Amino acid sequence: MAAQAPAFWQRRGLLAQALRPLSLLFGFLARRRRALTQPQRLPVPVIVVGNVAVGGSGKTPVVDWLAGVLRVAGHHPGIVSRGHGGTASAQGGLALVPADGDPGRYGDEPVLLARLTGCPLVVGQDRPAAARALLRLHPECDVLIADDGMQHYHLARDLEIAVVDAATLGNRLLLPAGPLREPLARLAEVDLVLAHGELDAELRAAIGGVPVFPMRLFGEEVVALADPACRLPLAALRGRRVHAVAGIGRPQRFFDQLAAAGLEVVAHAFPDHHRFVAADLVFGDASPILMTAKDAVKCRAFAPADCWEYPVRAQIGSGAAERILEKLEDGRTSA
Template identity: 50%
Template sequence: MALKRPSWWERRAGLALLALPLSLLFFLVSSIRRRLYRAGLLRSVTLPVPVIVVGNLAAGGSGKTPVVIWLTQALHARGFHPGIVSRGYGGSASGPQRVSADSDPGLVGDEPVLLARRTGFPLWVGRDRVAAAQALLHGSPEVDVIVTDDGLQHYRLGRRAEVVVLNERILGNAWLMPSGPLREPLERLAGVDLIVANGELSPALEARLPRPAVSMTLAPGGFYRLDDPQQHCEASHFPAGRVHALAGIADPERFFASLRSMGLRLASCRAFGDHENFLREDLSVPEGDVLLITEKDAVKCAALAPADCWVLPVDAQIDDAALAPILERLHGSEAA
């Protein structure tokens, strides 16, 4: 199921203005709900291990998945045994489901399969994140910290720390739903432990932040062949002018720009909605040409892609010092 953003989310006019009363109602309901959880009138479930939520304020992909990979690997390097919980968006599973590197993305979602492949840590998905986290701990008792991919507004799951990934490109008009893409106002950032900026932030947005954001860049790795991941190559391997790019992610243009920055001259660029369910014809290229895809799309394309299809992985580059507030929340300032 591809995700489409309403066009009025980009402007403070037209339908966005007409929907402002609904946005006010949304704000009132969500604020009351959060206050009820903070007051204990709605019950949050506290798990026997600390939970770190990696989320965002806006609907759409902000770059959370690379941050989850970075965070879990950084915690593991410091002696923790992390597990991951995800909603499993785009998957059909309703109850808790364990995810492995070869799980069906149609069942558990594409991002969880990618996380399982990249990290190797125990990972469960479920619409009820509390049930998914409890199932994870039951199946992997060695886990001593859980990182959730998304779920900032899922207050039923108690959390020790919150990380927000901020991508200004998806903030649109910065109004609350349905007038804009925000699930919570920017003022919500005052209560989080770490703000990670995916891309440059405008001076106007930086001025509204309660603390400076930590910068994240997405660094491309080496290409690997989809049907044989042991085969690797550099951009210079591909024939000039016979390379096609495809992306079904939140920001396809960033993927295309990354390929061009590597010196590739693209014959075509095919942009699809986030979590797109591809058809074979979507991936077709002329005989002798090459198709380049994202690592997230690769988990769904193995049976559909042409023979000469290559995948470009990316890694989040974040200063190690950014982990300090998370470690403080887990073990106190002496651990940081």
């Protein structure tokens, strides 16, 4: 079970500074691993969606959006994912994820993506093996999306999309002194950046000339866990006290969204990929319970009656979809 991000990652205090030597070692080992890795190329284009930091930046809604963009353009996308939090990919296993799959087996994000996108999705620690398995099972797939795949260099990629939320970058230091898996300079190597929120001067300098497109996550209704056909406008809960449950990388974003909609939020933050049990949703009063879509796939079986999912979609700035499709076509022409 993933733990909450350490508080010291938000500043360059004494503990972060004490860990700087380990960060330098981490950076050296990461660069060496990348230099020694021989990427495995697939017979179809691969689009990587990822980030340079640990924690949530909105990658799952972006993968959903990207799958829709590709479908509208006439492609047949498939998705590969690590399957974090599930048992199916443990010890090198591979598994095709059904839309109604068990999050405990396949991981919460893969099950959510399989349900949202309708795309074939295979989980596995070995990304090239997962991709080859997907193509064997679904030879109609003509492009693959690698979810959270920026640091998985064994899988060759034709296009990289970095999802950036400045709030997840903390003190801008590498692990373990900070939340970065790679330096900010890595952002200058991607094909486009999707920016959730404002970019400060340091981030803009790191990104350099890479095209940046704004993104936001939005949702206008809530869905009953007991009956997905039962939906309410989020505005119907304005002024009401609600229990907001989030076991995601950045729960505060979820709480802020609900508060901005006029709800009186009682926040309940759980670790990312938390394995919920019924007792986690007992709060001792009759106030409605709202949760993210990623948490809802794990709680539907035992959620109380007045429990609601707040699904969100990624809204991406104009021009991003066109650039992605153009890069794909350029790659196909030059291949």
